[in-house]
Amino acid sequence: MVAKFTNDEYTLSIAVSSGLEKVAKKELFRLGYPESPALNGKIEVKGSLIDIARLNVFLRTAERVYIKLAEFDATSFDELFDGVSKIPFENFIESSGKIIVNGKCVKSKIYAISACQKIVKKAVTKRLCDKYSVNFLSETGSEYEIVFSIFKDRAEILLNTTGVALHKRGYKNKVWIAPIKETLASAIVLMSDYYYNRPLADPFCGSGTIPIEASLIALNIAPGKNREFAFDKWKGFDKNLKKRVIEEALDKEELSRKIEVYGTDIDKKAIELAKYHAKNAGLEDRISFKTRPVKEFKTDSDIGTIICNPPYGERVYDRQEAETCYQELGVATNKLLGWSKFIITSAKNFEKKFGNKADRERKLYNSEKECRLYYYYGKKGD
Ligand SMILES: C[S@@+](CC[C@H](N)C(=O)[O-])C[C@H]1O[C@@H](n2cnc3c(N)ncnc32)[C@H](O)[C@@H]1O
Structure with missing residues (x-):
């Protein structure tokens, strides 16, 4: 079954490398997103589904665009499981979706990353099995990377819309000594x-x-206009949104x-x-x-x-x-x-x-x- 992405307003969390927050904020402002604070290598903006495509295609200095799915206190594995279980994953992930979980724990009571990975995966799987009325997930379809970030006992659960980081534009496929990103x-x-x-x-x-x-x-050539993103492979994600963004990008080019x-x-x-x-x-x-x-x-x-x-x-x-x-x-x-x-x-x-x-x-x-x-x-x- 295909997930039904709703055209709600999402919190989009943009990951940037340390030291580049200010320049990324300026880029976001120029793209029409209001001034937003940058904290610990991430900047949050509000946006709908088309903004996911826009940010991935246009941003030059950011590494990834995530949908922030939830934020809650997590001082124990039970709290982590319960918090993740409440997230409507069925709105994003198709029934055959392959679920990958990664994350980090910093200065928190729960700190075992691999245990957290297992708990998050279990909670996502249970939720999707209940919603799709199945006993198990085949995980034969497109990839969905769910990222948890637990900092000072507060958990954030994110969905990676970018896939491979944005510095991979696609044109540089051979290696050289000490290349700059x-x-x-x-x-x-x-x-x-x-x-x-x-x-x-x-x-x-x-x-x-x-x-x-x-x-x-x-x-004025958009850096991501020729590459594929994680969301491109998601069955429920409207393909026309990316097409519209690419048209906008081509329209803005100043090739003369x-x-x-x-x-x-x-x-x-x-x-x-x-x-x-x-x-x-x-x-x-x-x-x-x-x-x-x-x-x-x-x-x-x-x-x-x-x-x-x-x-x-x-x-x-x-x-x-x-x-x-x-x-x-x-x-x-x-x-x-x-x-x-x-x-x-x-x-x-x-x-x-x-x-x-x-x-x-x-x-x-x-x-x-x-x-x-x-x-x-x-x-x-x-
Ligand atoms: C850190 S790498 C630059 C990497 C480059 N920014 C990239 O993204 O691939 C330094 C470069 O300086 C070049 N180099 C070393 N000595 C040089 C010299 N005397 N004159 C010009 N280039 C030199 C090396 O061949 C190497 O490609």
Whole structure:
């Protein structure tokens, strides 16, 4: 039996990586969602079913969109079972739905994650068996991930509408050394002064993430327009909603804009990969990728924005090699007074090696690693 999603107002909980809450809030505001508080890496907004599709397709800096199904006190397994049993899962999950339960317990009386997983699963299964009048669930259909989060004895039960996290846009399917996540790359572009009428350069472009995300932003291309989400496979979820959102996304594209986006890297293989990823993203004619060491960075333009993620000197490159990169970046770009620079690294002595004190810095995390984004402002463009 197919679930009947009701077109009620839902609380949608948006998960963002630590440090990106502010930029994600701004994105939500621009998409028309009222200012909402960000707490512990999540932002809540109200929305109906179409908002689930909109948020998944349009958000650049968030990781997942959940439907918040319930929130209640859970100091014991019984309370957890009872709280979960009251949730109308039959409104979301078809009778053949495959149920996956994940979650976390933090600073709470119940803390055994695997025991909580079993209890939540038991409560969901019992509820669905009762409602569909069956003795067992076949679980042969689409996947539904139910997530519990128990923090200080308060449980939240969520349904993952995204599936695989939103940083997986679909265009980057080959790996490169220390790539930056698409969500973090786009957040840095949004935090920077980049606008489509300025040139943008990444002199350590690796597999191309920053130039690709910047181009998507410049051309107003929705990051999720080509990917599939968990809700796409749910039988009861109206397929027309996603179609309408994709139409809205295509309508908003600004493909006639002329953009100047450059990616360079010392490694020929990286450049081949960056070109391949740009092609997957439909941007092969929009970005110039070239093999070039940073010390040969050159530009004909008086103004522009450099955004980059150079080696940190921790894994593939040693500290000395990373520091040489910072020095060479400084020598090549510090004289370009009209160019702004936004550089993310975990190296504590970055400013010293780069040879210039940042106008501002901000703490960010790149794959759990604490980093700083160093801001150097250049001349403002039009
Ligand atoms: C942290 S990775 C950048 C990853 C990239 N943001 C991505 O998403 O794939 C650093 C890059 O710097 C490049 N690199 C190292 N030394 C360089 C140099 N002297 N000049 C230019 N690129 C260099 C490496 O080849 C590598 O691709």
